Amino acid sequence: MKFELITKDPKTRARRGRLHTAHGVIETPIFMPVGTQATVKSMTPDQLRELGVEILLCNSYHLLLRPGHETVKRVGGLHRFMGWNRPILTDSGGFQVFSLTSLREISEDGVRFQSHLDGTSYYLNPEIAVDIQMALGSDIMMILDDCLAYPASHFEADRSMKRSLVWAERCHQHWKKNPETSQVLFGIVQGSIYPDLRRESAERLVAMDFPGYAIGGLAVGEPKPLMYEIIEQVDPYLPEEKPRYLMGVGTPADLVEAVARGVDMFDCVMPTRHARNGWLFTREGHIVIKNAKYKEDPGPIDETCGCIVCRTFSRAYLRHLFMANEILSSVLNTIHNLYFYLDTVRRIRQFIELHRFDEFLVETRRLGAH
Amino acid sequence: MKFELITKDPKTRARRGRLHTAHGVIETPIFMPVGTQATVKSMTPDQLRELGVEILLCNSYHLLLRPGHETVKRVGGLHRFMGWNRPILTDSGGFQVFSLTSLREISEDGVRFQSHLDGTSYYLNPEIAVDIQMALGSDIMMILDDCLAYPASHFEADRSMKRSLVWAERCHQHWKKNPETSQVLFGIVQGSIYPDLRRESAERLVAMDFPGYAIGGLAVGEPKPLMYEIIEQVDPYLPEEKPRYLMGVGTPADLVEAVARGVDMFDCVMPTRHARNGWLFTREGHIVIKNAKYKEDPGPIDETCGCIVCRTFSRAYLRHLFMANEILSSVLNTIHNLYFYLDTVRRIRQFIELHRFDEFLVETRRLGAH
Numbered sequence: 020m021k022f023e024l025i026t027k028d029p030k031t032r033a034r035r036g037r038l039h040t041a042h043g044v045i046e047t048p049i050f051m052p053v054g055t056q057a058t059v060k061s062m063t064p065d066q067l068r069e070l071g072v073e074i075l076l077c078n079s080y081h082l083l084l085r086p087g088h089e090t091v092k093r094v095g096g097l098h099r100f101m102g103w104n105r106p107i108l109t110d111s112g113g114f115q116v117f118s119l120t121s122l123r124e125i126s127e128d129g130v131r132f133q134s135h136l137d138g139t140s141y142y143l144n145p146e147i148a149v150d151i152q153m154a155l156g157s158d159i160m161m162i163l164d165d166c167l168a169y170p171a172s173h174f175e176a177d178r179s180m181k182r183s184l185v186w187a188e189r190c191h192q193h194w195k196k197n198p199e200t201s202q203v204l205f206g207i208v209q210g211s212i213y214p215d216l217r218r219e220s221a222e223r224l225v226a227m228d229f230p231g232y233a234i235g236g237l238a239v240g241e242p243k244p245l246m247y248e249i250i251e252q253v254d255p256y257l258p259e260e261k262p263r264y265l266m267g268v269g270t271p272a273d274l275v276e277a278v279a280r281g282v283d284m285f286d287c288v289m290p291t292r293h294a295r296n297g298w299l300f301t302r303e304g305h306i307v308i309k310n311a312k313y314k315e316d317p318g319p320i321d322e323t324c325g326c327i328v329c330r331t332f333s334r335a336y337l338r339h340l341f342m343a344n345e346i347l348s349s350v351l352n353t354i355h356n357l358y359f360y361l362d363t364v365r366r367i368r369q370f371i372e373l374h375r376f377d378e379f380l381v382e383t384r385r386l387g388a389h
Numbered sequence: 390m391k392f393e394l395i396t397k398d399p400k401t402r403a404r405r406g407r408l409h410t411a412h413g414v415i416e417t418p419i420f421m422p423v424g425t426q427a428t429v430k431s432m433t434p435d436q437l438r439e440l441g442v443e444i445l446l447c448n449s450y451h452l453l454l455r456p457g458h459e460t461v462k463r464v465g466g467l468h469r470f471m472g473w474n475r476p477i478l479t480d481s482g483g484f485q486v487f488s489l490t491s492l493r494e495i496s497e498d499g500v501r502f503q504s505h506l507d508g509t510s511y512y513l514n515p516e517i518a519v520d521i522q523m524a525l526g527s528d529i530m531m532i533l534d535d536c537l538a539y540p541a542s543h544f545e546a547d548r549s550m551k552r553s554l555v556w557a558e559r560c561h562q563h564w565k566k567n568p569e570t571s572q573v574l575f576g577i578v579q580g581s582i583y584p585d586l587r588r589e590s591a592e593r594l595v596a597m598d599f600p601g602y603a604i605g606g607l608a609v610g611e612p613k614p615l616m617y618e619i620i621e622q623v624d625p626y627l628p629e630e631k632p633r634y635l636m637g638v639g640t641p642a643d644l645v646e647a648v649a650r651g652v653d654m655f656d657c658v659m660p661t662r663h664a665r666n667g668w669l670f671t672r673e674g675h676i677v678i679k680n681a682k683y684k685e686d687p688g689p690i691d692e693t694c695g696c697i698v699c700r701t702f703s704r705a706y707l708r709h710l711f712m713a714n715e716i717l718s719s720v721l722n723t724i725h726n727l728y729f730y731l732d733t734v735r736r737i738r739q740f741i742e743l744h745r746f747d748e749f750l751v752e753t754r755r756l757g758a759h
Contacts, residue, residue, distance in 0.1 A: 057709065061716040064701070086684065086709045094687045094705045102701040314456065317464045331434070331472040335464045339427065339456045346431040346719055 020159075020203040020230050022262045028376040032254060032281040035371040038262055040106040040158040041201035042098065043073070047262060047283040048371075050274065050364045051076045051108060052291060052357055056085065057101045060291055061349040062357070064102045069327075070357050071365070074106040074158075076286040079151050080115035083141065084134050088154040096156035108286070109157035111148040111190075114235075114267075117166040125165070127182065145189035153202060161233065162190040164207045169240040176211035180220050183209045191227050205264060207235040212245055214252050221256035232257050233264040234282070238273075247276050254281040271300065271363045275383040278367050279376070290360045294352035297341045300359040302386070306334075308352070313338040326358035390528075390573040390600050392632045398746040402624060402651035405741040408632055410476040410528040411571035412468065413443070417632060417653040418741075420644065420734045421446045421478060422661060422727055426455070427471045430661055431719040432727070434472045439697075440724065441731050444476040444528075446656040449521050450485035453511065454504050458524040466526035478656070479527035481518040481560075484605075484637075487536035495535070497552065515559035523572060531603065532560040534577045539610040546581035550590050553579045561597050575634060577605040582615055584622050591626035602627050603634040604652070608643075617646050624651040641670065641733045645753040648737050649746065660730045664722035667711045670729040672756070676704075678722070683708040696728035 023037040036047040052059045052067070054075045059067060067075070077097060082088055091100050098104055113130075116123065120132040129144025148163035164183040167176060187206050194204045206229035210216030224232060234253055237246045250265065257263055264284035265277050274285055290300070297308040301321035306313075308320075319329035320337065328337075328351045340348035370379040393407040406417040422429045422437070424445045429437060437445070447467060452458055461470050468474055483500075486493065490502040499514025518533035534553040537546060557576050564574045576599035580586030594602060604623055607616045620635065627633055634654035635647050644655055660670070667678040671691035676683075678690075689699035690707065698707075698721045710718035740749040 056713045056715060057706070058713075058715050058717045061720070063717065063720060065697070085713055086705070090685055090705065093685050094703055100703070100706050100709075102706070315460055315463050327435070333464055333470070335456070335460065336427070336470050336472070339470075343426045343455055345426060345428050346716055347428045347433065349716055350431070350433060350720070 020201075022231070022260065024260065026372060026374070028371045029374050030377040031279040031380060033278045033367070033371045033376040034281060034283060035368055036262065036283055038283075040074075040203075042104060042106045042158050045073045045106055046368060048274070048278045048364050048367050049073055049284050050360045051284065051286040052360075053078075053286055053288045054101065054103075054107075055288075056081050057091070057097060059353075059357075060295065061346070061353045066350075066354060067103070067357075068105075070354065071361050072105070072357070074108060075103060076108045076110065077101075077155070077157065078112070078115060079109050079148065079155065080112035080119070082109075082155060083112060083151055084136055084139075088151045092154040092156070098156060106158040107155075108159040109152045109155055109161065110266075111161045111163040112143055112151065113148070113163045114166050116143060117168075127185070129163075145186040146193045149190050149193045149204070153197065153200070157202060159231070160194070160202055160204045162187045162204060162207055162229075164209055164235055167209070167211055167236060169211065169236075171211050173211075173213050173216070176209075176213055176216055180209045180211075180216050183207070184220065184223050187224055187229075188227060191229065203230040205229055205231040205233050205262075207233040207266070208253055208257075209236045211236055212241055212249060214249075217249060217253050218256055221253055225256065225258060229261070231262040231264060233266050235266050237265065238268045243273075246273075247280065250277055250280045250282060257281070271360065272383055272387075274360075274363055275367065275380055278371075279380050285364075287360075290356035291353050294356040295349045297348070297352065299337075299352060300356055308334065308337050308341050310338075320355055321359075324355070324358065325362070326355050328352075328355040328358075390571075392601070392630060394630060396742060396744070398741045399744050400747040401649040401750060403648045403737070403741045403746040404651060404653060405738055406632065406653055408653075410444075410573075412474060412476045412528050415443045415476055416738060418644070418648045418734050418737050419443055419654050420730045421654065421656040422730075423448070423656055423658045424471065424473075424477075425658075426451045427461070427467060429723075429727075430665065431716070431723045436720075436724060437473070437727075438475075440727050441735070442475070442727070444478060445473060446478045446480065447471075447525070447527065448482070448485060449479050449518070449525065450482035450489070452479075452525060453482060453513075453521055454506055454509075458521045462524040462526070468526060476528040477525075478529040479522045479525055479531065480636075481531045481533040482513055482521065483518070483533045484536050486513060487538075497555070499533075515556040516563045519560050519563045519574070523567065523570070527572060529601070530564070530572055530574045532557045532574060532577055532599075534579055534605055537579070537581055537606060539581065539606075541581050543581075543583055543586070546579075546583055546586050550579045550581075550586050553577070554590065554593050557594055557599075558597060561599065573600040575599055575601040575603050577603040577636070578623055578627075579606045581606055582611055582619060584619075587619060587623050588626055591623055595626065595628060599631070601632040601634060603636050605636050607635065608638045613643075616643075617650065620647055620650040620652060627651070641730065642753055642757075644730075644733060645737060645750055648741075649750050655734075660726035661723050664726040665719045667718070667722065669707075669722060670726055678704065678707050678711050680708075690725055691729075694725070694728065695732070696725050698722075698725040698728075 152160035206224035316334035522530035576594035686704035
């Protein structure tokens with residue numbers, strides 16, 4: 020994997036980059052749709068390609084449980100399994116273990132947990148988390164980290180961050196046992212909302228020399244200004260020549276704010292999950308499609324949007340599909356919301372190339388839509 | 390509307406035709422996917438076009454209830470509403486009123502019924518049924534008929550058939566009040582399983598001179614051989630120069646058998662409904678995708694199938710999507726099953742053109758797959 024830094028915005032920390040992976044090139048800043056169970060819910064791979072999706076995120080936790088990473092490996096790996104020949108990033112499963120499962124037993128070595136599906140007992144530790152992702156065959160793997168809830172005391176956050184560092188080192192060493200692999204491993208900066216802990220986490224991870232760095236443990240309930248502060252504070256400790264990935268964030272405005280603070284990569288379930296609930300993004304804020312006022316509205320979701328849904332269907336039709344509980348409602352709403360996110364990062368990239376990203380940032384704040 | 394009879398198979402009654410409608414040309418024999426609520430469940434119009442779908446059926450009953458035919462009319466008609474610019478056939482709503490609703494009151498004039506959704510009271514009679522379809526703007530409309538359950542006595546079937554004839558005449562007269570419309574109206578032959586009633590129904594409808602004729606009241610529980618017999622018996626009373634539509638039928642083998650008896654058009658929910666239940670058609674019979682033996686099966690649904698699903702995805706992936714209750718399961722299964730049906734009618738048309746349809750019929754019976 021190689022990361023090219025193409026240009027930097029002169030007035031913000033925004034970066035325009037290009038990430039070369041085993042399954043193709045990603046233009047950054049980039050948004051990664053979430054394909055939890057080896058499918059971006061309701062989308063065919065063709066539809067994702069038509070939307071211009073460059074990279075997907077899949078969840079190791081869900082694939083471990085169903086159909087099982089060994090099954091995926093035996094039928095040819097995750098790319099072949101889901102018919103997606105472009106890059107895939109997998110998380111380590113840690114976040115889901117800490118948020119979805121019951122009866123967790125955490126030790127210094129790893130974590131035992133019960134499946135949220137059927138209660139089956141599983142064990143995850145740094146080496147197993149890497150092995151699962153190696154079996155899946157993702158282009159970018161994530162280290163296993165100890166995921167802390169918000170709020171957490173400085174004492175708790177320190178202990179959790181230090182455990183995550185030990186696990187990061189073990190992941191790194193385990194990954195390095197396969198020097199011929201084209202799969203790369205990203206470290207994850209933790210430390211909750213404490214600048215000293217964030218700095219220590221970042222510096223010690225950078226010393227391990229990962230191919231890329233994520234900022235984890237944000238968007239877990241803390242106020243937005245605090246999230247932006249932490250990103251801004253972590254950024255100087257991360258090496259310029261490596262990609263930076265803000266995990267699980269966020270709204271379109273969050274993307275713009277984080278790019279202004281040096282972030283290159285994002286993932287979030289928001290566009291796809293909101294779509295299925297009939298919450299649709301527009302330049303001027305969201306609309307809730309089930310609202311009765313759209314019953315005979317012949318206009319598109321967003322007059323300024325170029326997506327196939329806005330070019331083809333009325334709000335009246337989209338409301339009808341939602342009210343009638345039709346599958347096509349999820350499909351069309353997802354196409355629109357993903358287009359909105361991908362269009363946002365396309366515009367971000369254009370403004371950085373023009374060295375005018377600060378204008379886009381100001382305009383985003385002025386609209387204050389999301 | 391114009392119907393061209395291109396050629397006839399020399400050894401069977403199979404016909405190769407071409408139906409010209411306001412929204413384009415349909416090659417017959419044809420299969421019409423069902424788009425009950427103004428959407429073929431889980432399919433985008435683009436996906437339907439890529440599958441080679443030439444004409445859809447939509448259900449007036451469902452659209453009357455939700456979103457309402459007047460709403461559809463006000464936002465530009467059904468074609469524009471659902472983003473489908475090719476032909477659409479609508480049924481009259483009668484079949485659903487007789488099968489889905491409760492508290493029906495049937496009189497000689499029409500039928501009062503309560504919505505299966507919320508109990509709202511509606512009234513349908515021949516004139517209203519035509520008005521609803523005129524508002525929707527379908528290319529082919531169907532008369533309102535009295536739909537009889539199976540089995541029915543000769544007495545009941547006679548009374549029901551005669552009421553349907555009166556309603557057919559009223560529909561015809563009401564339709565004729567709009568001589569400038571491009572929408573056409575098909576008559577429906579009734580008479581249950583009684584040859585004398587079927588003959589009387591056909592002859593009296595033909596005397597009214599409809600642009601096309603349907604055979605109704607079949608595939609309602611009667612044995613298959615009896616269904617084939619009735620089709621065979623009705624066929625000679627229908628004019629050669631008009632299209633013939635067998636309503637609500639059936640399996641791929643049913644299509645082949647009915648084409649051999651002179652039928653040109655079909656609709657059925659079977660491919661789409663079965664798809665959502667994980668029942669997939671193959672040349673050698675169906676497969677039930679949730680079966681554990683497909684868990685690590687790297688092969689396609691059907692080795693001989695050319696659809697995008699069979700060219701891209703394994704049974705293992707399709708099983709995973711089904712087990713995980715993913716929307717994409719319905720999408721991909723529907724693409725495959727619709728392709729199977731459309732490929733069947735494409736092959737039917739080719740064999741008729743070659744004057745070798747009898748061979749295809751024999752081969753279908755030999756396989757006995759469906």
